[in-house]
Amino acid sequence: MSQNLYVVRSSAVAARKLGAEMLIMSGRDSTLFTLDEVATIIWESASGLVTLEEIIALKICPEYDVEHAVAVRDAETMAEELAKHGIMHISRGPIFDSEAPIGATR
Amino acid sequence: MSGLLQEIASKALGLGTPLSVHLDITYRCNERCVHCYLDHQDHGELTTREIKNLLAQLAEAGVFFLTLSGGEILLRKDFFEILTYARRLTFCVKLKSNAIMIQEPEARRIRDLGVESIQVSIYSHRPEVHDGITKIQGSLKRSVDAIRFLKSYGLKVIIANVLMSQNRQDYPGVRALAAELGVECTLDPTVTPKMDGDRSVLSLNVDSASLEQVFRDQALFGNVSATCAPSTEPDDADMGSLPCSAGHTSCYISPYGDVYPCVQFPLPSGNIRSHRFLDIWQNSAQLKDVRSIRLRDLTSCSNCVHGSACTRCPGLAYLEGNMRGPSIQDCEKSFARTGVPSENLLSRKASAGSLVQIQGAS
Numbered sequence: 001m002s003q004n005l006y007v008v009r010s011s012a013v014a015a016r017k018l019g020a021e022m023l024i025m026s027g028r029d030s031t032l033f034t035l036d037e038v039a040t041i042i043w044e045s046a047s048g049l050v051t052l053e054e055i056i057a058l059k060i061c062p063e064y065d066v067e068h069a070v071a072v073r074d075a076e077t078m079a080e081e082l083a084k085h086g087i088m089h090i091s092r093g094p095i096f097d098s099e100a101p102i103g104a105t106r
Numbered sequence: 107m108s109g110l111l112q113e114i115a116s117k118a119l120g121l122g123t124p125l126s127v128h129l130d131i132t133y134r135c136n137e138r139c140v141h142c143y144l145d146h147q148d149h150g151e152l153t154t155r156e157i158k159n160l161l162a163q164l165a166e167a168g169v170f171f172l173t174l175s176g177g178e179i180l181l182r183k184d185f186f187e188i189l190t191y192a193r194r195l196t197f198c199v200k201l202k203s204n205a206i207m208i209q210e211p212e213a214r215r216i217r218d219l220g221v222e223s224i225q226v227s228i229y230s231h232r233p234e235v236h237d238g239i240t241k242i243q244g245s246l247k248r249s250v251d252a253i254r255f256l257k258s259y260g261l262k263v264i265i266a267n268v269l270m271s272q273n274r275q276d277y278p279g280v281r282a283l284a285a286e287l288g289v290e291c292t293l294d295p296t297v298t299p300k301m302d303g304d305r306s307v308l309s310l311n312v313d314s315a316s317l318e319q320v321f322r323d324q325a326l327f328g329n330v331s332a333t334c335a336p337s338t339e340p341d342d343a344d345m346g347s348l349p350c351s352a353g354h355t356s357c358y359i360s361p362y363g364d365v366y367p368c369v370q371f372p373l374p375s376g377n378i379r380s381h382r383f384l385d386i387w388q389n390s391a392q393l394k395d396v397r398s399i400r401l402r403d404l405t406s407c408s409n410c411v412h413g414s415a416c417t418r419c420p421g422l423a424y425l426e427g428n429m430r431g432p433s434i435q436d437c438e439k440s441f442a443r444t445g446v447p448s449e450n451l452l453s454r455k456a457s458a459g460s461l462v463q464i465q466g467a468s
């Protein structure tokens with residue numbers, strides 16, 4: 001079941017789009033990640049002011065042949081994984097301060 | 107290079123994306139290292155505004171890894187303004203500094219700005235040797251103090267140890283110092299010519315016996331017999347391979363806006379004061395020329411037994427007069443590593459021999 005999460009990109013990471021993928025370097029431990037095309041769209045939309053469900057509904061489902069519930073579940077798993085590395089922050093409410101340092105609790 | 111990084115570099119190459127840029131923001135320096143390749147006079151550095159404009163262009167071009175270096179980067183009063191702007195553009199920023207101006211507040215600011223790593227030059231663990239090379243008394247202590255500040259803020263610090271005749275015996279001491287400080291250490295046994303082509307500093311290079319000793323040091327290379335094994339003849343794949351990333355997925359920009367394939371490859375390829383960066387990157391005749399070079403095009407190297415394993419630097423070859431030619435410094439390294447002379451060393455020896463015969467006949 002969806003948790004209706006808000007997500008925001010950490011400002012402490014390095015990120016650049018290469019083709020359709022996103023390169024991300026964690027500021028915490030210099031781990032390098034690449035996000036695929038769909039994850040990149042979610043990353044770019046993670047402003048802290050819209051929920052993952054809304055991102056999936058507005059940006060993913062119209063473009064890709066995927067069920068909304070399945071896509072939300074996958075996106076939540078991805079967001080939680082990225083949060084573990086400090087490159088995305090997750091909250092149950094809107095996030096207005098995207099400048100919070102890595103590891104800040106919300 | 108990690109597998110993922112290799113994959114990313116290969117993708118960048120296919121897309122024609124400049125993945126990495128090394129930007130020197132000043133050539134001014136507060137040390138006077140005996141082996142330095144730079145002219146420290148300011149001949150008209152890019153302004154803060156020009157650098158910010160350049161950084162925006164680099165981000166737009168797809169640059170991910172940005173190395174800010176010099177000269178001494180902290181001599182620019184706008185250094186933190188430049189760094190803040192670079193991080194706002196989400197570059198993965200690496201810094202190179204002698205660190206002697208870094209104290210606790212600077213270390214904290216660098217940490218807060220999310221810098222990936224900072225490389226600090228340390229030439230010896232002995233003050234008399236390090237300070238003798240930098241020509242600044244007390245510089246070793248100040249650099250080491252700075253490393254402690256940076257480490258205390260959790261920053262990744264890399265000690266860069268350039269080996270030359272003055273400090274040829276000191277690298278184990280520098281490595282021990284790095285271990286004590288809890289930082290990485292790299293060793294480079296190559297003093298390079300000055301950017302204006304002056305080769306006088308090459309006399310500081312370590313002799314072949316010291317070079318051989320380095321390559322046979324198990325603490326550095328682990329499996330020495332594998333490292334020093336004679337190379338295999340280059341095959342078809344090697345013949346079609348690229349010499350290095352210079353001009354392909356990376357380039358260098360000077361404090362005056364000159365674009366070169368690499369900091370060690372000063373082939374003028376355009377200036378960002380007269381052209382947009384992407385225009386230079388995509389259309390420079392010089393960069394296109396560099397990109398056209400494959401191992402099979404290299405005179406003597408394509409016939410050399412070290413062809414597949416040589417660390418030949420095209421920039422050093424360029425500074426020797428031909429970017430499609432060999433780099434004698436890398437030939438010497440291959441020889442020190444394996445004991446097998448390169449094609450270039452053999453032909454030099456042969457021509458030196460015939461010269462003696464001519465003299466004898468006359």
